[in-house]
Amino acid sequence: MRGGSASIDAKIMKKYRICCLALTIMLIFVGIPIEYVHAESTGPQPISYTSSLNGTDDIRDLNKTKLDKNGSIYIKFSSNICFNDTSGIGTLTSKIHIFKAPKEFTYDVSSNQFTNSQWIEVTIGEAKIDSGYKDTLQIKLSEELSLRNQYKLKIDKGAVADEQGKVLANDIITTFWTKSLSGSQGIIIEKSDIKNVKAPKYGMDNPMILHVNGEVIPKAIEEQYDSNKDKFYEGSIKNISFSEIHDATPKVDIEKIRLDYYQEDNIKKTKVLLYPVYRNTSSGDILKNQLDSGKGYILRIPEGVFETRSGEPLEAFTQYFYVDTDPQSPRIDYLENNHFKVTDLYSNEGVFSIKGENFHDNIQQVKLKPFSGKASKEFAVSSNNFELKDATQIDVHIREELRTELAKESNTGAYAVEIAFDETSLTVTDKVYETVVSSVYATYNGTDKNDKIFLYIKSKGKPIAETEHPKSEDGKPWYDEKSLKHDVVDDVTKDKYFVKVIFDDLDGELDLTTDISDIKNCIIRPAGGVGNLVDNGFIEDILNMSDEQQKAYIGKYIFVKSNQQATLYIPIKPLRAQTNYQVIIPSGIVHYKDTLEENESFEWTFTTTAMPLIKGISVGTIPEDYDEDEPLYIHGDFFSTDSDKIKVYFDDIKAANVTVVSQSELKVYLPYGSDRLEPGTYDIIVENDINHKRTVYGSLGVVKAGDKEDIPNEEYRIKGDGREGEVRSNLKVSEDTLLISPSDINERELEFDLDELMGDDVLVRKIQYDGDKRCKIGMLKIKSKWADIILYGVMLDPYAKDDEITIRLGRVEPSVAQMLKRKLRGNGVASDFIQVSGENYKIKDVMLHIPLKYSNGKNIKALRYDEITRNFYEIPYTVNLIDHSVELVCEEKGIFIVANH
Structure with missing residues (x-):
């Protein structure tokens, strides 16, 4: 029985332990x-x-x-x-x-x-x-x-x-x-016993005191109990900050905080007592039990450090104050705003500050003593030109005769600053100082902070350009190359163009270093290019004049001085549109006559306005009662992104508003009111500026309201539908699209005669189908009188944005061809521009058979224009003299052209 009883007791104890464990787990889950x-x-x-x-x-x-x-x-x-x-x-x-x-x-x-x-x-x-x-x-x-x-x-x-x-x-x-008090008190720090100026040395025996118009406690939620140390920690009040105003390096902090509560007018109020000390930043030991004399301090109490018993935060509080001075221990620590150029003092006074401690009212004068440079004589600042702001700061005004003297190049250099005091006895906070330091000054101390020890009067230095015109940053803004005119418009300048540089000339001492022949050394050229577009002829014409005429022309057209500025005009030859130009000004073009300091070389770039390119318009035909709140979109390239400059016209009627969506898209609102478009056909004109505009003739039709049924309700019509696929004709532009049957997108070979399917005169030919990454057309053969093209290994690009493959083949639009001809820079064309482009597909190779025009096949080259880099690249080719054509193979898409050398 005993064994059985022991066994039962063991089982009971085991069940008891399990129950306790279950209770523990349950309590954890319920919190x-x-x-x-x-x-x-x-x-x-x-x-x-x-x-x-x-x-x-x-x-x-x-x-x-x-x-x-x-x-x-x-x-x-x-x-x-x-x-x-x-x-x-x-x-x-x-x-x-x-x-x-x-x-x-x-x-x-x-x-x-x-x-x-x-x-x-x-x-x-x-x-x-x-x-x-x-x-x-x-x-x-x-x-x-x-x-x-x-x-x-x-x-x-x-x-x-x-x-x-x-x-x-x-x-x-x-x-x-305990629970929180209900209600709100609207508490503030209503009074501070801390004196703003001439404050005592607050410390452990003399706290700073603030008065709150209610009862406050440290922020309760941040109060933590440490059971190991048996202490309450007040986490919020450590956020009170206290430091010297001018130097936060010494560790001055709050050692103790006490809250005393008292009744006033039947209201329980709080007195906040703060006890400051100085600490050793390494050990944390207290170094001084009170503040230093003659220094400024700042006390900051963030919002919410203290709160009411209802949890309402006490507002933030900040106070600056200055401890009364010890006239036996004044010191200059550094100078503030102590660097001046002589040009700074030409028309305005200068102000610098002396920062330190223990400054007091018995200042006789501030002295500037020469230390280095051209500085050779001492200057005294009279009492009406300095101001004692507080025990730590004196503001010194450089004005009147002192400003005139320090604005001279002969007085440039470094000056040591000395404060001279009246040595008579001085009473400070009821203490009489029989001896007072006679003077204190800031001098060289062998550190890297010497630039804050001296007052520096600097030479005006080298001439520096204040303005360059025209100037672009990252290609913006664009400048109309036809508008780069002289500010003086007369018979001398009317057919000429100029860039200009504006220099400050506050004292009238700036001049050309030698003569205007140096301007020939300036460089204006396409960025990254060679050559020079400075108009040397204009310079030579002036050099061939008499001395008197030269002087007059230079002062009027080349180096023009006015309103304390000098403008250097550099004549240039006519520039091209849509080009980034580099301007280089060499050193020594101008100099100061009194110091002989010359300008250093400098450069900048600017971009001329592009000719807009129009590729398509979202709507080709609209009714006369069109909704003026419904915009149309113009697609293309090289549109100015400056909404204040770009304009769109329908014939000569200006669009109501133009929004630049991007450099390749414009949102255009149609005219309304008295300018509303009447039925008819309109040319659309896009104008980057007056000299850079593009016209699409007859591109917008306005029909009478009764003819609405004549407005196509689709953007295309079915031109043909046979075994090759469906051919759709765009109703707005000369563009046809062949839609390949899904059964043909994985063939080893496909061949289409686009002249038969689309007609000879269609400009833009496209082939479209939904791609599949598992499918590939081995050879896609395209026949046309404009060019025979074979694309090898046509398949969906793995990085395509969607699965719809669009292949553009054949001639480019006339506007694109015109733009590309200009980029060829004088090379004549020997064939049509043939494009092999599109979206969402890749190829292994493309072979083109391009008929020659205006060439016997000699002295030619084959080029590919890359639409991403916008550059031409030369590619290998062979000439077939029998059928008068060029054959070439390329691994990349692009626009292909045969050009004359």
């Missing part, structure tokens, strides 16, 4: 802390802390507690409990302790936080076990609790026991919160 839940218990364990007998709140959580200032604490245990010591209730209350922390916080260097460990114990009024709920302990204090406040609770392990007499396994130590 109840399990610090005192064990798989094997030695006594009752607390399982909830609430503010009422059957409460569901958790007083340990600031956001969940409902504990009021006169409320009780209810601790529910895992089993029924009783007093461990039955000698009396007083014995129980002596084993329960509740602590609050006074509102005084000391900085803890090791944790970089403010801490409070001086506990104040609160008297327990009553502690009892409810007769109806024997598993619940009720605790009531003898005084009111503070709202939105955290307390520490400690219950000795021998205070209570379960019905078997087992006591708590350990002392209960936890923290709990």
Whole structure:
């Protein structure tokens, strides 16, 4: 039986452990802390802390507690409990302790936080076990609790026991919160006892004091309890910053913060006391218990560092202040805004600041003592030209006679700054200083900060261009090459073009270094190209004049001086449209006559306006009662992106509005009101500027309202539908499309005669079909009188945006051909421009058989124009003299042309 009983006990114990483990897991999932839940218990364990007998709140959580200032604490245990010591209730209350922390916080260097460990114990009024709920302990204090406040609770392990007499396994130590006060107070820092100027040396014996018009506490949610150190840490008040204004290197900080509460006009208010110290930045040790004399400090308290008991944040607060001076210890630390060019002082006064400490009212004068450069004489700044801003700053004004002197090249250099004081005794904050330092000055200290020690008066230096015209950045803006005219328009300049450079000439000393023949050394050329487009003839004409005429012409047309500026005009030959030009100005073109300093070389680029290219228009025919809010779209290339310049006309009627979608698309709103288009046919004109425009003749039709049935409701008509596929004819432009049957997209060989399918005169021929990455056309043969083309290995490009393959073949549009002819730069064409382009497909090779025109097959070259790089590339070819044609093979798509050398 004993063995059986032991076995049963073991089973019971095993089940007990399993139940405890299950309870632990359940408590984890419901969010109840399990610090005192064990798989094997030695006594009752607390399982909830609430503010009422059957409460569901958790007083340990600031956001969940409902504990009021006169409320009780209810601790529910895992089993029924009783007093461990039955000698009396007083014995129980002596084993329960509740602590609050006074509102005084000391900085803890090791944790970089403010801490409070001086506990104040609160008297327990009553502690009892409810007769109806024997598993619940009720605790009531003898005084009111503070709202939105955290307390520490400690219950000795021998205070209570379960019905078997087992006591708590350990002392209960936890923290709990009271609920927040309701309502809003509208709190602010209403007063500061910190003096703005002539403040005392605040420190551990003399705190800075702020007054809040209500009761505030550190931000509650950031208050943390460290059970290992038994300390409360106030996380929010570490965000208060305190430093010197002019030098944040010394570690001046807040050592202690205290909150004192007081009543005023029946309102509970708060006095915030801040105790500053200086610390060692390495060890954290306190170096000084008070602030330094004659320095400026800044105190910043961010919003929300403090809050009311209802959780309302205290607004941000910032205060600058200056500690009263010690006239025996003035010091200059550095100068601010201490670099001036003589040109800065020609027409305006200069102001620099002396920064330091312990400056005071007894300043006699500020002296500038020559140190280096051309500086050779001392200057005294009189009392009406300097201003004591505070104990750390003196502003010095360079004006009147001093400005005149320092604006001379003969006085350029570095000056040491000295402050001379009246040596008579001085009273500062009721202290009389019998001896006062007579002077202090900033001098060379052998560091890399010397540029802040001296006042520098610099030469005007080399001539520097203030404006270059025309000038583009990343190809923008564009300039009409026909508009690069001289500012003086007369018979001398009317057929000439110029670029110009504007220099400042504040003192009238800027001039040409030698004569205008140096302008021939300037360079204007296509970017990356060779040659020079400077109009040397214009320069020679002036050089061949008499001295008197030369002087007059130079002053009027070449180097024009006006309003403290000098403009250098560089004559240039006529330029091309749509070209990026480089301008190079060599050194030594201009110089200052008094210092003989010459300009250094410099360069810039500009871009001339492109001729717009029109490839298509979204609508070809509209009714006369068209909706003016419905735009049409013009597709092409080289459209100006400057919406203020680009214009669209229908004959001579201007579009209501033009929006540049991109360089290849325009959104155009039709004219309305009195300019509304009447029935008829209109040319569409796109104008980048007056000299760069393109016309598409008869491209828009307006029909009468009664003829609406004549307006095609589609963009194409079916031109043919045979075994080769469906041929669609575009109703707006000369363009036909052959739609290949899906059954043909994986053939070894396909052949089409596009002249038969589409007609001889169709400009743009396209082949279209839905590609499949598993399919490939081995050879796609295209016959036409314009060119025979064979594409090898036509298949869907794996990087295609969609599966629709579009192959463009045959002649290009006349506008494209015209543009490409200009790019050939004088090379005559010997064939049509034949395109092999499109989207979403790739090829292995393309072979072209192109008939020759205007050539006997000699002195020619075959070229491929790449539409991405916009450049021509020469490719190998063979000439077939029998049928007067050129044959070529290329691995890439493009526009192909045979040109004369």
